[in-house]
Amino acid sequence: MANPPSKTSNPPVKVILADDDQDDQILFQDAIESLNLSIELIPINHGKELIEYFDNPMNPIPDIIFLDLNMPYLSGLDCLPILRKMEALKTIPIAIYSTSSSKRDMEESLIRGANIYINKPHDFSKLKLIIKKVMEINWQYMNSDFDPDTFVMSI
Amino acid sequence: MMLLFNHSKIVKKVLQKEFKRLDIPFEAVSSSEIKPVGNPCKEKMKILKKRLAEYGIQVVEDPKEKLVAKIKEVIHQMVYSENNLPTTKNSVLLSEKLGYSYGYLSTIFSESTLISIENYIILKKIELVKLYLLRNDVSITETAFKLNYSSVGHLCNQFKKKTGLTPSEYQSIMSKRIAAFV
Helix, strand or coil, rough: CCCCCCCCCCCCCCEEECCCHHHHHHHHHHHHHHCCCCCEEEECCCHHHHHHHCCCCCCCCCCCECCCCCCCCCCHHHHHHHHHCCHCCCCCCCEEEEEEHHHHHHHHHHHHHCCCCEECCCCCCHHHHHHHHHHHHHHHHHCCCCCHCCEEEEE | CCCCCCHHHHHHHHHHHHHHHHHCCEEEEECCCCEECCCHHHHHHHHHHHHHHCCCCCCCCHHHHHHHHHHHHHHHHHHHCCHHHHCCCCHHHHHHHHHCHHHHHHHHHHHCCCCCCHHHHHHHHHHHHHHHCCCCCCCCCHHHHHCCCCCHHHHHHHHHHHHHHHHHHHHHHHHHHHHCCC
C-alpha cells in the first residue's frame, strides 16, 4: 500500500490540469500549494495539447486529470471519449473542472466517462476545500478495493 | 456480459498458483493474511512480490500499514455481512477485533488514508449501494434494509451527500454510460 500524498518521502501524486484560462491555472496551483499535500501539477493549455501529451509515451501518466469543458481546439467533452479509449488511462479518474453549472453538461460529462464534475467555485477557500475533498476520495480509489468503474461524483 | 465474482476466491486461487510456482509453502492466517512456511529466500520473495503486483495484490510490510489493512478488512466484513450487520458499535467492534483502543486505530487510519474511519465506512457502504443500484434485482428499499439504513430517505441523503447525485440520477447516468461504451 502506498503512503498518502502528505508524506513527502513518497513520490508526489501527479495531477494534470487542462485549462486555457491562465488565471484559473494560477489559482489552482496556489490552492494545491496551500494544501500541504505532496502534489506535482502538470499544466496543459488546451484539449489538443492534452491529447498530444498522451501521444508521447515518454510522458508520465498522471494519477488524476482535471479537465476544463470550454477550451479552444478541442473541448473537454470532445476529449473525454478520446481519453477513455486510451489503454493507459482506462482507470485514471477524470474530473471536469468547469464554470458551467448546467445539469446537462454535468450529466453529459459523466456519461462520457468523467468521474467527477466540479463547478468552478469563485471563492479561493472553497476551491481549496473542493480539491482537498477530491484528492481524499481519489486516494481511496487508488488504495482501497474500490471499483474505479463506479466512481462518479458531482461537487 | 455481466459478471459477478467473488474477490476472495480469485485472490485465493492466484496465491495458490503463484506460491506453488516458486515452490513456497504457505498457510492462511485470515482472508488477507498469509504466512510462508519456513524461511523462503529473499530472491524468491522478491519475484513473488513482483508477480503478485501484476494482479494488483500488494504485500504490506510497514506495521502501521498492516494495521490499516486489517482495519479495512474488518470494515469490509462489517459492510458486506448484509442482513446480519452487527448491533455493536463500529468503534467497539474494531477495537475488540484488533486489540487496540479506538483512538489509536483512528489516528493511524486517518494518517494513512487521509479520511476518518467513520467516513471510510460510509464510503464503503456507498460503494455497495452503487453495486445494488446497477443490478436490477434489488430494490432501493431492500438495499436500505440490507445495509442497515434507518430508511430509504436516510440512504438517499447519504448517497447525495457523498456523490452529489441522487440514486436515480446515478442509475440513469451509469446506464447511459454503459450504452455509450458498448
